[in-house]
Amino acid sequence: MLSFVLQRLWQAAIVVIAMSALVFCGVYAVGNPIDVLISPDATQDIRAAVIAQYGLDQPLWRQYFAFLGRLIEGDFGRSLVYSMPVSELILTRLPATLELTLAAVLFASLVGIPIGMYAGYRPHSLVSRAIMAISILGFSVPTFWFGLMLIMVFAVQCGCMPAGGRGETVSLFGVDFSFLTGDGLSHLVLPALNLALFKFSLMIRLARAGTRELMLSDTVKFARAAGLSEFTVLSRHVLRLISIPLVTVFGLELGSTLAFAVVTETIFSWPGLGKLIIDSITSLDRPVMVAYLMLVAFLFIVINLIVDLTYALLDPRLRKGRA
């Protein structure tokens, strides 16, 4: 187990460094941030001075190694637009995205999996057909449209929900969270719902397919033959057996939502990472982009590592002693 974790961390380091090189070159190719930073009527001298100040006169490889050198000291650079350290900037935005994403993914799983299991348990009932129709809708409706509809109905027409922003926040361990206040929670509901829709449909489908297959298996038949109630069969046997694919998808979705909640954050003006990265791309804020994408790569790796460790927890066959 230890060698497995070591190996994965080693892989993680390689991936993060490769990612930084790729992003650095890619961003370099996109454009020169100086054109955005300095007003067009600045003199040539000021221009040269600013270029030198950011080290942009150096060749690409030298810039990259200078960046790596600062990275070792824990310095991700300063944002060109916000003129504050990138690490600080990202840390102020991360909690907002984190709570939005977790709310969405947890909702999708906690509601989606039971509903999906029901649909798999009674595949021919009317309710199950309705559930499946909703899940198809959830797959095919574009996020932005659903988000706009949510705002239209709940914020504009009925006025019971706020249309955007984080609302009131509470500081916990020096970080702001909005799910701890009533107002913040009400701000969280609509964007989380919007973000959850796709994952919700996915969880329903996965849980249904797994349950349907397992209901015909000998394991379930044997459990029923021993007189177990249908609820025990579903909750103790079936749920445990379908959980591996569910955890896999949960991890993947958590990662991608964390990284790319852009559309929802933009629609609900949620001050999270998604909005930050879009803003920095338009303003060619190079240090923010590089740091953000490295963070995303890192998050993916950590999540996948946790998922792999969860497998061993869920399935005794994968535990130590059996390679």
Add this chain to the structure above:
Amino acid sequence: MTETTSAPLLEVTNLRTWFPSGRGEIKAVDGVSFSLAPGEVLGLVGESGSGKSITGFSIIGLIDEPGRIVEGSIKLDGRELIGLPAHELRAIRGKTISMVFQDPMMTLNPVLSIGTQIRLALEAHEKISASDARERAIKALAQVRISEPERKVDFFPHQFSGGMRQRVAIAIALLHRPKLIICDEPTTALDVSIQAEILAEMKELVTELGTALIWISHDLAIVSSIADRVAVMRYGKIVEIGPALGVLTRPQHDYTKALLDALPSRAKPGQLLLRGSGIADAAPPPRKSATLNLPPLGSPYLVIDDAMKRFEKPAGLFRNLAIKSGISQPMPVVQAVDGVSITLKRGEVLGLVGESGSGKSTLGRMAAGIAIPTSGTIRLNGKPVMSHGRNARKITTRIQTIFQDPFASLNGRMRIGDIIAEGPLAHKLVTRAEALVYVGEWLAAVGLDPTFANRFPHQFSGGQRQRIAIARALAMQPDVVVCDEPVASLDVSIQAQIINLLIRLRAELDLSLIFISHDLSVVRHLCDRVAIMYRGKIVEEGVASTIYADPQHDYTKRLLAAVPVLPEAAE
């Protein structure tokens, strides 16, 4: 329990369980009636599709949708079970009637510990604390002869062998002291010696506890060794029912007679079995010129010399570091075949017998040039079967293989004509123009209509598919055929047909066969010589009749003693 012998425990009358399908209904069980006294053991025998399993599932009330019990009555202790609401049926299941299934690999939940699974089954019918449940689980495991039950109760199913898992399943079925246990082929997936143990233990437990048993099986010999009465099923009906000895020694119905005649254990070795011998198959096509200059019959032909096969997983960089620094255990190595030397004479049938994991299939695969031996040589007529080097490959077409599962060994997307012609075309045994006729000749030789060449494998039954697989192997014009459990997945009557086909083709084509099987009666019937494999080694080898009559090695003795035997008919 106060039971009188007069009142039956279970009374099934005119039971009909149907499954609606695209065209009408499939009458899986069609008018079955029988009764069972308390403590009685009833054997329910039939081939696949006879409705014997569905009868069992009907009694315990677990018919899969869309199947349903159309009519009939199932009375348990005088109480009608058909039409009971779901929760009352559930209260009976596991408590009064319980069930043991065929495959212990599939029935136990792989992600729950044995203790948890037993606890769930206990909680289904009584309120019980966690510590009491554990106590009961340990007792239940001890009852089915599982050693160290205090430790094993925390094991997961994958830590048990097949036989142990089936014991756990039986322990769960016995938990609430049911009056009736339905066993659906409970020993079919197990090795003979394990099967013998389970049979003996089951018999003892049943007598001890006074439980009635319905033992569903396709194997007449097993049923005869446990059942008081036997019912023979066919097409959803019971064709014959009576005391076990009577039915098996003096069968009245033609179908029972045919089933018994199809058993190799009841025929003289080497002779065609009675059932299925009536088909007049066409003669196989003539041999190609390449088969000339072969050694005479009876001279050494395929020589396996000190063959060894190890399976090991290569360790990665970090794993190697961890192993060297002592953090991690070295990778486990499986020694599947451990230095086997054996010679197959031309024209002979060599039986390779052993239990699962003995390495018999791996040896067969090496002989056929499918698996590369870790060391040792395999030569056919003096020439190696495989090329040398790291990426060794088979360099002869003179050895072919027939695999166990005809459903897996035929490509479902190819027409069977193409399947059979593929090899001969690739090796230029026939030209594309000749292929159609050639395939037709082989299909006729294995007893199939030559016009079937255009069909796909899914359009055939298991027995027909195995015929196709035989035609595919023989179309390569081999001298040696490795048969890896070719009849293991087939019903007795189909098995008899395939055995007859092999006997006939072997005589007509002067084939040498390596016949791998766990079924000792089939091996005895077909083979001239037998080699017994145990843990990667051949422990005994010799002329079949000698080994069966006078086994020398302890393992062979145990193996032969474990085979259930049918009672002999009093002539």
